[in-house]
Amino acid sequence: MNICISKESKTLHSWYAYPILYKMTIKEFFDKLIMGKISPECNISVNLFEMIDHIELSQMLEAGTTTIQASSYCEIIESTKAFGLNIHYYLKTSNIITSHLVLCQNVLEILIQTQKKKFLPSSLKYEKLNKKQVLYNDIIE
Structure with missing residues (x-):
């Protein structure tokens, strides 16, 4: 079958033929394809967190060909x-996931900043601290 992946007016992955290895859904095929489990030699530059907006199937690759939307x-x-061996995946145009990923580059730092008062214990305030207590305070800080 032939696969194409687009987002907005940009083609992320041009038409390319792939084998159908076994019985699966169209979504499972997409997930396995972008993770490299269908054809590892073909490098697909699609974010693993992309969401499918809609899917079109067609008999021919030519412009103006009748397409069928599929679940x-x-x-x-x-x-x-x-309905045809040509599957065109259209991805959602929302940038919410992308902006969220940029913010979450250092998850530990964000967790500490936002949840410090709620979940993290306070450091020890003794006059003399043993090595375990010093390590404990260093981890908390």
Whole structure:
């Protein structure tokens, strides 16, 4: 089957033929494809957190060809037999996930800043601290 992946007007992955290895849904195929489990030699530059907006199946790759929208939970073998071997995945255009990932680059730092008062214990305030207590305070800080 032939696969294309787009987001907005940009093509993230041009048409490329892939084998259908076994019975799975169209969504499972997409997930395995972007994780490199279908064809590891083909490098697909799609974020693992991208969400599918809609999926179109068609008989031919030519412009103006009739396309059918399909649910991501349809069985891929049955769908491609009935509606065509060309599957075009359109990804959602929301940048919420991307901006969230940028903010979460250092998760530990964010956790400490936002939840310090709620979840993290306070450091020990003794006159003399043994080595374990010093280590404990260093970890908390």
